[in-house]
Amino acid sequence: MHTKRPVLVTLAVALMLSASACSSSSSSTKEVVEGSTITLVTHDSFAVSDGILEAFTKASGITVTVAKGKDAGVMVNEAVLTKGKPVGDVLWGTDNTLLSRAVKEKIFRPYKSPELGKLDKAAVDLVPGGEATPVDRGDVCINTDTAYFAAKNLPAPTNLDELADPKYKDLFVAPSAATSSPGLAFLLATVAKYGPDKYVEYWKKLRANGVKIVDGWTTAYTVDFSGSSGKGTRPIVVSYGSSPPSEVTDPAAASAPTAVMESSCFRQVEFAGILAGTKHPLAAQKLIDFMLSDAFQADMPGQMYVFPARTDVKVPDAWAKFAVLPKTPLAVSPSDIATNRDKWIKQWNDAVLG
Amino acid sequence: MERRRSRLTLLGVAPALFVLLFFAWPVAAIVARGLSGGGVTDVLRDASLRRVAWFTVWQAVLSTACAVALGLPLAFVLARYRFRGRSLVESLLVVPFVLPTVVVGAAFLALLHGEQSVRGVLLAHVFFNVPVVVRTVTPLWRKLDPRFADAARTLGAGRVQVWRNVTLPMLRQAVLAAAGIVFLFTFTSFGVVLLLGGPRRRTLEVEIYQRTAQQLDLRSAAALALVQLVALGGLLLWSSRSQARAAVRQRLADHTQPARLVVLVPVLLTAFALFGLPMVALARRAGRWSSAVGTVGRAALVMSLRTALIAAFVAAVLGAMAGVAIARQGRVSRWLDAGLMLPLGTSAVTVGFGLLITFNRAPVDLRGSAVIVPLAHALIGLPFVVRSVVPVLRSIDPRQRDAAAMLGATPAQTWWSIDAPLLRRGLLTGLAFAFAISLGEFGATSFLIRRGNPTLPTLIGELLGKPGVANNQQAYALAVILAIVTAVVMVLVDALNMRTDRA
Numbered sequence: 001m002h003t004k005r006p007v008l009v010t011l012a013v014a015l016m017l018s019a020s021a022c023s024s025s026s027s028s029t030k031e032v033v034e035g036s037t038i039t040l041v042t043h044d045s046f047a048v049s050d051g052i053l054e055a056f057t058k059a060s061g062i063t064v065t066v067a068k069g070k071d072a073g074v075m076v077n078e079a080v081l082t083k084g085k086p087v088g089d090v091l092w093g094t095d096n097t098l099l100s101r102a103v104k105e106k107i108f109r110p111y112k113s114p115e116l117g118k119l120d121k122a123a124v125d126l127v128p129g130g131e132a133t134p135v136d137r138g139d140v141c142i143n144t145d146t147a148y149f150a151a152k153n154l155p156a157p158t159n160l161d162e163l164a165d166p167k168y169k170d171l172f173v174a175p176s177a178a179t180s181s182p183g184l185a186f187l188l189a190t191v192a193k194y195g196p197d198k199y200v201e202y203w204k205k206l207r208a209n210g211v212k213i214v215d216g217w218t219t220a221y222t223v224d225f226s227g228s229s230g231k232g233t234r235p236i237v238v239s240y241g242s243s244p245p246s247e248v249t250d251p252a253a254a255s256a257p258t259a260v261m262e263s264s265c266f267r268q269v270e271f272a273g274i275l276a277g278t279k280h281p282l283a284a285q286k287l288i289d290f291m292l293s294d295a296f297q298a299d300m301p302g303q304m305y306v307f308p309a310r311t312d313v314k315v316p317d318a319w320a321k322f323a324v325l326p327k328t329p330l331a332v333s334p335s336d337i338a339t340n341r342d343k344w345i346k347q348w349n350d351a352v353l354g
Numbered sequence: 355m356e357r358r359r360s361r362l363t364l365l366g367v368a369p370a371l372f373v374l375l376f377f378a379w380p381v382a383a384i385v386a387r388g389l390s391g392g393g394v395t396d397v398l399r400d401a402s403l404r405r406v407a408w409f410t411v412w413q414a415v416l417s418t419a420c421a422v423a424l425g426l427p428l429a430f431v432l433a434r435y436r437f438r439g440r441s442l443v444e445s446l447l448v449v450p451f452v453l454p455t456v457v458v459g460a461a462f463l464a465l466l467h468g469e470q471s472v473r474g475v476l477l478a479h480v481f482f483n484v485p486v487v488v489r490t491v492t493p494l495w496r497k498l499d500p501r502f503a504d505a506a507r508t509l510g511a512g513r514v515q516v517w518r519n520v521t522l523p524m525l526r527q528a529v530l531a532a533a534g535i536v537f538l539f540t541f542t543s544f545g546v547v548l549l550l551g552g553p554r555r556r557t558l559e560v561e562i563y564q565r566t567a568q569q570l571d572l573r574s575a576a577a578l579a580l581v582q583l584v585a586l587g588g589l590l591l592w593s594s595r596s597q598a599r600a601a602v603r604q605r606l607a608d609h610t611q612p613a614r615l616v617v618l619v620p621v622l623l624t625a626f627a628l629f630g631l632p633m634v635a636l637a638r639r640a641g642r643w644s645s646a647v648g649t650v651g652r653a654a655l656v657m658s659l660r661t662a663l664i665a666a667f668v669a670a671v672l673g674a675m676a677g678v679a680i681a682r683q684g685r686v687s688r689w690l691d692a693g694l695m696l697p698l699g700t701s702a703v704t705v706g707f708g709l710l711i712t713f714n715r716a717p718v719d720l721r722g723s724a725v726i727v728p729l730a731h732a733l734i735g736l737p738f739v740v741r742s743v744v745p746v747l748r749s750i751d752p753r754q755r756d757a758a759a760m761l762g763a764t765p766a767q768t769w770w771s772i773d774a775p776l777l778r779r780g781l782l783t784g785l786a787f788a789f790a791i792s793l794g795e796f797g798a799t800s801f802l803i804r805r806g807n808p809t810l811p812t813l814i815g816e817l818l819g820k821p822g823v824a825n826n827q828q829a830y831a832l833a834v835i836l837a838i839v840t841a842v843v844m845v846l847v848d849a850l851n852m853r854t855d856r857a
Contacts, residue, residue, distance in 0.1 A: 039805075041803065044800065044808075044812065044815065044816050044819070045816065045819055045820075047816075065805055066805070067803050067804065067805045068803070068804060068805075068808070068812075069800075069801070069802075069803040069804075070567070070800050070801055071567075073567060073568045074567040074568075074801070077566075077567060077568075077570040078707070078710055078803070080570060081570075081707060081710055081711055082710055082711065082714060082721070085714045087710070087721045087803055101570075176553040178553065178564060178568075179548060179553065179560075179564065179568075212468075213552070213553050214470070214549075214552065214553065215548035215549055215552075215553060216548070217819065218456065218460075218818045218819055219459075219460070219463070219549060221821065222460065222818065222826050223460055223463050223464065223468060224468050228821070228822075228823065228826070229639070229822075229823045229826035229827065230460075230464070230826075232468055233467075233468060239821065240821070242821075243821040246820070246821040246822030246824075246825070247821070247822060247823065249823070305820060305821060342569055353553055353554050
């Protein structure tokens with residue numbers, strides 16, 4: 001019978017709390033950084049090597065707890081829902097397709113880190129107000145299975161137009177733009193390349209040429225794609241510019257089993273931002289600075305499969321050899337994305353799946 | 355007697371509060387937030403949505419029918435026949451149920467050569483849900499007195515007639531209980547439909563996910579959630595009532611007979627084809643899995659086990675209380691039964707976002723706290739405990755109690771010697787199921803913001819999101835480990851169950 005009690009107590013506490021609507025005293029008190037604990041809210045792809053966050057704690061006296069959620073879109077929307085009463089202090093993983101929404105909803109407390117000068121300028125320029133800080137970069141690009149095309153004596157496609165060529169019929173698999181973030185990025189790549197009026201035409205051609213749409217990147221890359229673990233039947237896939245190094249098993253190899261179509265790449269920049277309403281703004285700023293440090297930035301390729309936002313940080317050898325980060329990738333401005341995102345997804349849906 | 359009865363109904367208060375607090379309140383909050391803008395009818399008038407709703411319903415009905423049709427022969431064999439390895443088969447049957455959809459989905463896709471179809475969806479739903487049917491129906495079936503059927507046969511009834519007029523009526527409540535759960539699971543199917551159905555086939559669950567989680571379109575998401583809740587709520591009340599009506603009082607004791615190979619062999623072979631082949635396909639993708647566990651894998655395993663222990667304990671305690679209350683019949687018990695089932699049929703996004711905006715103040719800021727995941731799992735495990743307990747309790751012949759009372763037993767003694775042993779057995783079954791569900795839970799876990807180590811299924815999900823053969827093999831290896839751990843736990847619990855039976 002006494003097992004009932006915790007539930008009742010919880011209920012009583014909850015009721016009392018909602019009754020006493022006292023608000024917590026705000027930032028008037030001086031924040032003590034040393035010894036504080038802050039929460040880093042992030043999507044489930046976040047990963048750092050052992051010892052990295054511990055080193056930050058040792059240097060700053062700030063402990064970081066990592067709270068993971070689902071994907072970046074869900075995380076931003078959760079931050080919007082909990083605006084003012086954030087789940088944590090820093091949000092990691094808002095990308096340029098979500099940035100405008102985050103900025104418009106004012107979920108971030110602006111901060112300009114002294115390290116900004118060391119970052120890729122194009123990425124920093126996306127946030128003139130300093131609402132969030134670029135932390136990593138990467139591209140969604142078409143990947144091809146080199147061995148497949150060599151065996152068929154067929155040149156791998158080198159630009160987006162060729163994907164609609166009957167030579168490559170039924171060879172291409174892409175994740176849905178409606179349910180997957182690389183899928184959406186590739187849709188945006190076609191918008192950037194063909195323009196908002198013509199891109200639907202292009203997709204209709206892809207459809208006629210047998211493009212297969214699946215739910216997400218995992219299915220496309222690890223089940224249908226012939227060049228990775230699933231040994232599927234399709235040698236052309238939407239993946240990342242940084243995917244090839246992961247497919248290299250022999251470190252001394254001269255070439256990777258998969259190749260990137262450079263002209264198809266759409267840039268994704270990820271941002272970290274301090275959540276408005278945090279009680280630890282100073283500690284959160286210190287964490288942002290640390291994310292831009294050499295140690296943290298150099299750790300990212302191996303853990304999160306992204307390029308550092310800093311241009312002066314050395315990437316692993318396999319990355320230098322096989323990963324691709326084009327100088328002029330395809331791009332759509334964050335505000336255009338914010339305005340048209342839902343419309344484009346719907347148009348895409350009707351044209352490709354309808 | 356009347357006073358005792360009402361006291362027992364009071365046991366339902368704690369589980370009811372639990373569901374109100376961690377399910378009804380958050381869901382009401384998020385739905386209210388969505389509805390506050392108005393314009394809900396516009397959403398419902400959308401023709402494409404009607405298509406989605408229709409697909410959701412018919413695939414769920416068909417999946418449920420298939421799972422029941424395939425599950426009953428298996429349940430029969432396991433309930434009636436004595437054969438070597440029977441209890442092992444029974445224990446292992448839970449394994450498919452706990453495997454993460456991503457992994458099973460990929461294994462099925464490989465078997466189907468990447469073809470996306472309704473067939474694949476149905477196959478996967480059967481794979482996941484036949485275990486539910488078997489585990490829910492077998493305990494009651496084993497205890498049905500076969501002499502009724504024998505008598506009917508002696509009186510000249512054919513096999514079909516006996517099944518229809520004798521066996522099925524006595525079994526109906528357990529079949530309905532199982533079908534109810536399977537229907538809810540397949541109605542809210544998300545991963546399987548996306549993965550195997552392809553992007554053209556969408557369920558309400560997928561639609562709600564996209565609208566809430568991706569577009570933050572709370573208005574239409576709330577409208578859809580309401581449709582889901584009202585439809586399922588009505589259905590659950592109806593199902594709960596028909597289950598209560600279908601309960602047949604009878605003397606319950608084990609009745610088994612030596613196996614007949616003509617029946618046994620084909621049934622077990624079918625079961626192996628259905629469950630064994632995908633498992634083999636899965637294990638083959640695992641590569642060399644000695645290297646796969648690593649520190650991260652071990653930490654995830656510990657996290658999963660700890661979460662499952664807490665969740666199963668909470669679910670068992672609350673489920674036993676609810677079960678005793680519900681078995682008493684009456685309107686209150688029907689509402690309680692339906693209310694406890696409802697979380698199974700509600701989108702994880704709705705509950706997840708609801709929790710975010712309700713439990714948002716210290717010291718009950720549950721968002722991202724360590725207890726949120728076990729609590730969510732307990733919420734999901736609760737109906738399984740209830741459904742393992744209630745059919746057995748309801749079937750107790752009141753004359754057994756009367757006899758005890760006549761012989762001078764106090765009501766407490768009667769309950770202790772008649773109800774309690776049966777309750778214990780159902781409870782152990784339900785506990786094991788709740789434990790297994792928590793071990794394999796992915797959907798709700800991945801939606802809740804969580805601290806600390808990932809559980810095995812979320813780690814598998816993370817690994818599948820990374821490029822490279824090594825990551826992929828590790829994900830599959832961890833799925834194999836998840837299957838093995840589940841199997842071991844189920845074998846242990848079932849062994850314990852048999853010992854208490856003999857005691």
